Amino acid sequence: MRITIVSRIYRPEPASASFFLGSVADALLADGNEVDVLTSRLPRGTAPHARGERVRTFPVIRDRNGYVRGYLPYLSFDIPLAFRLLFARRPDAVLVEPPPTTGAVVRVVCAIRRVPYVYDAADIWSDAADMATGSRAVIRILRAVERFAMRGAAHLVTISQGVTDRMRALDIDRPVTVTGFGADTSEFSVTRAPAEQAFVYAGSYSVWHGADVLLQALAELRTTHPAYTLRVIGNGEREALEALARELELDDAVEFFDAVSPAELAPHLAGAVATLATLKPGTGYDYAFTSKAYSSLAAGCPVIFAGPGPTAAFLNDANGRVRAGAAVAYDPAAIAAAMREFADDPLTVPQREALGAWTAAEHSMAAVARRVAAVIEGVAAATRRKALV
Structure with missing residues (x-):
């Protein structure tokens, strides 16, 4: 046809x-x-x-x-x-x-x-x-x-x-x-152990994502883990986030990159401790699924998700099979606590390989x-x- x-x-x-x-x-x-x-x-x-x-x-x-x-x-x-x-x-x-x-x-x-x-x-x-x-x-x-x-x-x-x-x-x-x-498993797969003290946000960050809460969480995390950084890759409310980073004195801790191809994004995911994803509550968009999670999981990188909707249930269910990440409240303290957990106890190479293999088989x-x-x-x-x- x-x-x-x-x-x-x-x-x-x-x-x-x-x-x-x-x-x-x-x-x-x-x-x-x-x-x-x-x-x-x-x-x-x-x-x-x-x-x-x-x-x-x-x-x-x-x-x-x-x-x-x-x-x-x-x-x-x-x-x-x-x-x-x-x-x-x-x-x-x-x-x-x-x-x-x-x-x-x-x-x-x-x-x-x-x-x-x-x-x-x-x-x-x-x-x-x-x-x-x-x-x-x-x-x-x-x-x-x-x-x-x-x-x-x-x-x-x-x-x-x-x-x-x-x-x-x-x-x-x-x-x-x-x-x-x-996830496009021809592009995203487990290639190496994480080597950076960094978290990654990859994808669009519009007003209904509410990614500003991540910068507040990073500021709280850095009171105990001052070496950790956040890398924001994609497109969205960049000027607002850059202004917030300056206000929170995070100029040297937050990096912004334009959207990149999967081949260019894959190394960022491979090197990160975890990726971050958000959905701001009360926008009338609470039913949405943050599909950016799939690429991270395929690369063996766990996802910390903050907000309402089906993504939280998906991660909680996945955690019954592999160590996929954490679903927390849309709150700086809750997000910082999850970031601290993965900073202190990151996935091992076998765990990342198991996560990537499960995602390739199921999603x-x-x-x-x-x-x-x-x-x-x-x-x-x-x-x-x-x-x-």
Whole structure:
């Protein structure tokens, strides 16, 4: 069958969605399908990384950090997409990645061409936007667009039951498959024992993550462990965190790096005592799963998670099998106590190897991608059967 993937970002651009979609393309290709990817032109200096799929790019507006993020960048992708998808060779099914505006374009074009599409509902964008803007009008419009995009899908895939429950609360009654999320174990694996007195935060750090609590925890940790540092790798509210680091006199203890590829991130995880992840309570986003945990676990690096939601339950369950980390309250003292525990008693090399092996067996991105591919193929096959009747 011919499958089209629609996303504003795609591998090798450093983002979890990019590599997840690449893994889905790999799974579809392995099943003998043809795969087209409609995406954005890569940032300058980045080389394409296709593995058999046809990647078709188009110029797009990027923000000052080089990301396709914000209203104008989204529109610069979505408007040309309408024509690109309309006049492309007809696929048997489409997989679309948010934002919801892209999903809305796909719904309209797919309705015109009578093509089914699968919507990747990893989270609820309108809930996330509620923390980023105080405009009720913007939230209402985004909510309407998101519902429109989801309600037209033949099927939705998501990473957790919490997102499914939230979709049902928003009266989205389309079929949903919880596929989970995973780590790219071809990039993240156990390579060496930790050699640095450092903790790592890797991934986006938006207002609903509330990563500022980590700097407060670090300040408390350094009263007893003054040599330990925090490395923040990714994109988000960097200026606010840098200002807080200065206020807490942590200028020499907190390092900031832009988002990097998995190959570049892997050594950071291999050398760290543990990674940190947060989800700020009370944002209306408490059902979200912090998927950045998977890459850390695959590298044999435990995760300290602070906040509500399913990540805490996941870590607590994993700790029954391997030493995966700790789930604590969203509180500087609680986080500092967990950091102190791992600083004083870090995982041994055999423990890190066991953690990496367990993650590869249970939570590889390849396994998740195969589940998503099966959903897409099922939707495409059902449409073909109807056409033959």
